[in-house]
Amino acid sequence: MWIDLFLPKICASWVFIIDFSTFLNKFFHVRPKEQSVEWYTSIGNAAAIKKAWMGGDCQVTALLRLEGIEKSFPGVQALKSCKLELLPGEVHALVGENGAGKSTLMKIATGVYSKDAGRIVYKGKEIELPNARAARDYGISMIHQELNLLPHLTIAQNMYLGREPKKLGFLVDDQELNRRAGKQLEEMNLKLDPKTLVSELSVAKQQMVEIAKALSFRSEVLIMDEPTAALTDAEIRDLFRIMAQLKRQGVGIIYISHRMEELRQISDRITVMRDGAYVDTVETKQVGTDQIIRMMVGRELSRTPGLAPVDPEAETVLEVKGLSRGKELQDIHFQLKKGEILGFAGLMGAGRTEVARAIFGADPVDRGEIIVHGKNASIKHPHDAVRAGIGYLSEDRKSFGVLVDMDVASNIAMASYHRYRNPIGFMKESRINQTAAHYVKSLSIKTPGIGQKVKFLSGGNQQKVVIGKWLNRDCDVLIFDEPTRGIDVGAKNEIYKLLENLAAEGKAIMMISSELPEILRMSHRVIVMCEGRITGELAAEEATQEEIMKYATMRSNMM
Ligand SMILES: Nc1ncnc2c1ncn2[C@@H]1O[C@H](COP(=O)(O)OP(=O)(O)OP(=O)(O)O)[C@@H](O)[C@H]1O
Numbered sequence: 001m002w003i004d005l006f007l008p009k010i011c012a013s014w015v016f017i018i019d020f021s022t023f024l025n026k027f028f029h030v031r032p033k034e035q036s037v038e039w040y041t042s043i044g045n046a047a048a049i050k051k052a053w054m055g056g057d058c059q060v061t062a063l064l065r066l067e068g069i070e071k072s073f074p075g076v077q078a079l080k081s082c083k084l085e086l087l088p089g090e091v092h093a094l095v096g097e098n099g100a101g102k103s104t105l106m107k108i109a110t111g112v113y114s115k116d117a118g119r120i121v122y123k124g125k126e127i128e129l130p131n132a133r134a135a136r137d138y139g140i141s142m143i144h145q146e147l148n149l150l151p152h153l154t155i156a157q158n159m160y161l162g163r164e165p166k167k168l169g170f171l172v173d174d175q176e177l178n179r180r181a182g183k184q185l186e187e188m189n190l191k192l193d194p195k196t197l198v199s200e201l202s203v204a205k206q207q208m209v210e211i212a213k214a215l216s217f218r219s220e221v222l223i224m225d226e227p228t229a230a231l232t233d234a235e236i237r238d239l240f241r242i243m244a245q246l247k248r249q250g251v252g253i254i255y256i257s258h259r260m261e262e263l264r265q266i267s268d269r270i271t272v273m274r275d276g277a278y279v280d281t282v283e284t285k286q287v288g289t290d291q292i293i294r295m296m297v298g299r300e301l302s303r304t305p306g307l308a309p310v311d312p313e314a315e316t317v318l319e320v321k322g323l324s325r326g327k328e329l330q331d332i333h334f335q336l337k338k339g340e341i342l343g344f345a346g347l348m349g350a351g352r353t354e355v356a357r358a359i360f361g362a363d364p365v366d367r368g369e370i371i372v373h374g375k376n377a378s379i380k381h382p383h384d385a386v387r388a389g390i391g392y393l394s395e396d397r398k399s400f401g402v403l404v405d406m407d408v409a410s411n412i413a414m415a416s417y418h419r420y421r422n423p424i425g426f427m428k429e430s431r432i433n434q435t436a437a438h439y440v441k442s443l444s445i446k447t448p449g450i451g452q453k454v455k456f457l458s459g460g461n462q463q464k465v466v467i468g469k470w471l472n473r474d475c476d477v478l479i480f481d482e483p484t485r486g487i488d489v490g491a492k493n494e495i496y497k498l499l500e501n502l503a504a505e506g507k508a509i510m511m512i513s514s515e516l517p518e519i520l521r522m523s524h525r526v527i528v529m530c531e532g533r534i535t536g537e538l539a540a541e542e543a544t545q546e547e548i549m550k551y552a553t554m555r556s557n558m559m
């Protein structure tokens with residue numbers, strides 16, 4: 001009776017298991033060209049299946065495989081026999097120091113650059129990518145490290161540029177355009193009107209629009225080159241939620257970031273590059289952060305000695321009194337001493353950059369005083385600020401920091417041209433070159449020479465050029481706005497050392513940072529802002545992440 005009832009069922013389930021596994025075997029061993037990505041995901045994550053069923057030895061067809069990629073630019077071999085494999089439903093992190101070749105490799109995978117040698121294999125077939133459009137047509141798209149939106153167009157126009165929906169065959173259907181863009185923004189939880197001009201958006205919002213644009217192509221391979229560099233924590237959470245959703249749909253994501261915690265949280269595997277060469281690919285769960293960093297930099301990182309204490313008798317170099325502009329800046333007061341690093345913490349949009357820009361004369365204020373060395377420095381324009389001895393390393397290096405079409409030497413000399421002019425007005429080229437060579441060496445700027453145009457340097461190295469420019473100007477007050485954004489772990493350490501040295505030399509430093517560990521490590525004192533106001537001030541000893549967050553979220557309706 002028992003056997004009568006259950007035996008057929010047991011047999012049936014065995015048949016099912018045998019059938020299913022032969023099916024899987026068939027699937028994995030006979031190349032599944034005809035299988036859709038949905039199939040992979042209907043049974044789970046491809047990388048997991050690869051491991052569980054086949055002991056890591058199966059023939060899951062990679063979505064994208066780059067093999068033996070080489071690329072040289074004049075004077076630089078950017079890539080030496082690089083490889084990378086992306087599986088469906090995988091988040092694959094790509095890491096390496098500034099200038100390691102990450103962006104270049106990805107630009108080759110998206111048809112932006114041509115390769116000198118190597119193969120690009122998409123879903124098992126070798127393909128050629130003569131341009132970015134060809135890559136997009138295959139379903140490979142990329143969110144670039146530099147923002148590429150056109151400021152005078154709306155969000156929707158930017159998202160669908162060159163592929164606008166048409167009515168009557170030739171007229172742009174604005175209504176449909178805005179509807180599509182609106183839907184994409186909504187999917188991302190973005191409360192933005194698609195008709196807003198991009199020029200009216202903050203850097204963070206522009207970054208989210210770039211992401212929305214890339215997603216709107218519905219690509220199966222999505223490459224993200226430092227997408228979170230300018231995002232708030234909430235925006236990062238939204239992005240990760242979207243990534244998890246895409247992963248479930250079988251999209252493969254290549255994710256470039258210098259933020260180690262993020263990589264651990266989001267990636268399945270990590271490929272490490274160093275000096276243009278492939279180092280290794282590892283499973284994220286199997287390695288510790290220290291191990292990844294060692295693979296990236298190829299050496300142990302030395303710890304910095306730490307901040308020297310500020311002399312309590314030291315001169316107050318900068319004093320800001322009652323700086324106000326509408327709701328953005330409300331009655332900002334603070335003092336900054338010689339040799340002190342004053343950290344500015346707060347959530348994105350708290351008004352920290354607005355304070356910096358107001359002090360630097362980049363934006364007007366309604367009222368307030370800026371006192372440098374005890375004298376009222378009437379600052380109406382950045383020229384006035386520079387003359388008063390204030391330097392500003394902006395968070396948005398493209399609009400304020402570097403002239404990307406000029407070379408490294410000119411950029412470094414830019415804020416100090418008066419020093420390089422001889423009495424008849426000619427430039428002392430050799431002095432400029434000497435100085436530039438000095439900063440290239442001391443900041444380890446990776447460039448084939450001081451004559452290289454800045455636009456050809458990697459993102460992190462462009463940031464170092466901005467730092468070189470202001471160090472060269474020899475200002476008494478230096479404002480660093482997100483100084484290590486997009487900077488790799490090794491160079492970050494160098495920049496911390498540099499800040500410590502500058503403070504020890506007697507510079508007064510205001511440092512805005514969204515990374516709390518950076519604020520805690522690098523500040524003598526911390527000012528916290530929220531909604532355009534200073535909500536708290538903490539001495540280094542009392543500053544903790546919790547304390548800072550308490551003040552950073554102290555909205556006016558709660559006070
Ligand atoms: N168009 C170009 N012309 C000349 N050199 C270039 C060009 N693009 C990149 N390079 C050089 O190739 C090397 C690799 O740069 P790449 O931008 O790929 O680095 P990266 O790993 O993305 O660095 P980062 O983390 O700073 O963004 C660098 O030395 C860079 O200066």
Ligand SMILES: [Mg+2]
Pocket residue numbers: 102103104145225458459
């Ligand atoms: Mg890059």
